[in-house]
Amino acid sequence: MAMMMMMGSSPCGFENVTRQRFQAAAHVRPPPLLHLLRRCSSPEDLSRIHALVVKIGGPPHLTSHLLKAAVEVESATLRLPSSLFARISRPDISAFNVMVRGYAQSESPLEALLLYSTMLETSVVPDRHTFLFIIKACGRLNLLQEAMAVHGHVVKAGFSCDVFVLTALIHAYAIVGRLESARQLFDQMPERDVVSWNALISGYCRGGRVGDARKLFDEMPVQKxxxxxxxxxxxxxxxxxxxKALMVLNDMQCKKVKMDVVTVISALSACASLGALTIGEWLHKYVARIFKCHVISWNPVSGQLIGEELQERMSRAKTLTEGHDKRLALGNALISMYSKxxxxxxxxxVFEAMPVKNVISWTSIIDGCALHGEGRRALNLxxxxxxxxxxxxxxTYVAVLRACSHSGLVNxxxxxxxEMLTEYGIEPQVEHYGCMVDLFCRAGMLDAAYEFTMSMPVQPDVVTWRNLLxxxxTHGDHQLGRIVADHIMQRGLQEEEGLCVLISSIYAAGGRWEDAAYVRKKMKRCGIRKTPGCSSIEVDNMVHEFVKGDKSHPKTREIYDMIADMMKNLRYSENCSPNFFD
Structure with missing residues (x-):
């Protein structure tokens, strides 16, 4: 009541005092409103702050800060930032950089290039930050010519010795597949930092030149x-x-380098592919110990909150979002590892314990149940x-159809x-059609599988033909098998290794020895060899890999003696099918 008397009886008194205090505070460094902008975490919060600025006014530089905050909180669509940018009559380099950066990191990196062109037309001179963002956009779009053009602009603008800009160019050249250009640029750099080395290492890995990447990694003169x-x-x-990935992980541990989320996710992927359960479980314990965080539920910021309370809520929201992303990625990797x-x-x-689940989480657990033959559980999920x-x-629908296939759930x-198309508008791709062919084949409905394959609106891929063969x-339908094999031969797909072996077996089983011999000769002529069977097992934290015919294992004699004993115990008969080992 006393406060109302001090300001007058009308609400205008409060508004005038607020405006005066805000304008006075705007000259204090840093202004309170800038604290709110830096911690802004949602478009709704930003809209309230924007409305306040429009209503009570503010210094000119506040628009730039507002634009930065808008890009941060609406990084996907950038609708609000675009609207704010359009209202600036003569945007300077700072405003352009904010928008170029936002677009370069958004779902529409092409907009960054268009804005860069507009920037050049308005005679605004690009700086280091502009080049960093626009080079990133070129890399994301896989645009070689545009990247080379920007490279020319970099040289003309006098940034040809800037380590940050050159590193960005190395990264972009590597992404678009110009590894030689990336290496040449790397070698010409007057000085290199660790980021430059990392960029070329990542580029070599992306291009399949892991040997060159490892050599560069070992030669690094700077601290890794x-x-x-x-x-x-x-x-x-x-x-x-x-x-080799796990061997590097071991070296990393020996050198006392602490892992982060990225390390753990890569290592879990390696464990999943090798079946290295013990190492995967150790990583799980490491995750639980190092990255442990509590689940905190929070509500959107209320319009009634002001001052420090709003600032604190925004800061906590941002921290929680980052925490959710971290837990999601780790949880998804753990689901995949345990499933495989x-x-x-x-x-x-792991799945049920995850407080937040995204489409990857659901798809991974559904696919895991499918691969374990638990189709009903997968469909319930x-x-x-x-x-x-x-x-x-x-x-997700590939995983669902695979679950139906592995469990014989035809209907x-x-x-x-x-349902894919009718309820979710998902157009079936060749992978979905392949799952349906596999579903019919596993259920013994070979005629339906063949008709489905021949009526597909997309060209069947190798996997679909292999499933059909x-x-x-499996069901002994050699007549249909020969028809399918003939279709494959006519389409020129028989050079794929797995199909060659299957076609030869189908022809041999049907008595078409000349055709079988022809396929085998073609395999030999094309240098196609049947990949030896391979299996792995983890014993005492070490993964042992066994390849058919390989005798390099230190305990080869004992292994083959054990196999011989097992075959005797199984009463192996030499009268088994000639295709038994195909």
Whole structure:
């Protein structure tokens, strides 16, 4: 009451005092409103602050800060930042950089290039930050010519010795596949920092030149950072050299380098592919100990909150968002690892314990259940998913159809295949059609599988033909198998290794020895060899890999003696099918 008397009886008194205090505070460094902008975490909060600025006014530089905050909180669509930018009559380099950066990191990096062109037309001179962002956009769009053009602008603008800009160019050239250009630029740099080395290492890994990446990694004259270790581990994983990835992880531990989320996710992927359960479980314990964080539920910021309370709530919201992302990525990696290592129940425990689940989480656990033959459980999970706010995507439906296939659920598979388009507007791709062919084949419905394949609106891929051939061989339908084999031969797909072996077996089983011999000769002529069978097992924290015919293992004699004893105990008969080992 006393306060109202001091300001007058009308609400205008409060507004005038607020405006005066705000304008006075605007000259204090840093202004209170800038604190709020830096901690702004949602478009709703930003809209309230924007409305306040429009209503009571503010210094000119506040628009630039407002633009930065808008890009931070609305990084996907950038509708509000675009609207704010359009209201600036003569945007300076700072305003352009904010928008170029936002677009370069958004879902529309092409807009960054268009804005860069506008910037040049208005005679605004680009600076280092402009080049960093626009080079990133070129890399994301895989645009070589544009990247080379920007490179020319960099030289003309006098940034040809700037380590940050040159590193960005190395990264962009590597992404678009110009590794030689990236290496040439790297060698010409007057000075290099650890980020430059990491950029080229990552580029080599992305281009499949892991040997060159490892050589560069070992030659680094500067102190390796965590990003350096992560780059080489991820490179080995991307190129399916999982054992080497875990060896680097071991070296990393010996050198007392602490892992982060990126390290753990790459290592879990390697464990999943190798079936290295013990190492995966150790990583799980490490995650629980190092990255442990509590689940805190929070509500959107109320319009009634002001001052320090609003600032604190915004800051906490931003921290929680980052924490959710971290837990999501780790949780998804753990689900995949346990599923592929044969422990679907542990994968389910991880899944159920996750406070937040995204489409990757649901898809991973559904696919895991599918691979373990638990089709009903997979479909129950899918039905649970549809009741949440998470929308299934095309990959989710591949997992669902695979679950139906592995469990013989033909009617359910047909239902979900139709549901994709009718309920979610997902156009079936070749992977979905392939799952349906596999579903029919596993159920013994070979005629339906063949008709489905021949009526597909997309060209069947190698996997689809292989599934059809396997179905014919498994169910002994050699006549249909020969028809399918002839189709494959006519389409020129027989040079794929797995198809060659299957076609030869189908022809041999049907008595078409000349055709079988022709396929075998073609395999030999084209240098196609049947990949030896391979299996792995983890014993005492070490993964042992066994390849058919390989005698390099130190305990080869004992292994083969054991195999001989096992074959005797199984009463192996030499009268087995000639295709038994294909």
């Amino acid at each position: 950072t965590l990003a350096s270790w992560n780059a080489i581990i991820a490179g080995y994983v991307q190129n399916e050299l999982y054992r 290592c044969g422990h679907i129940n542990k994968a389910l425990l 899918f039905n649970r998913m549809k009741k949440t706010v998470v929308i299934p995507n095309a990959v 359910e598979g047909m239902l979900y295949f139709d 396997c179905g014919c061989r």
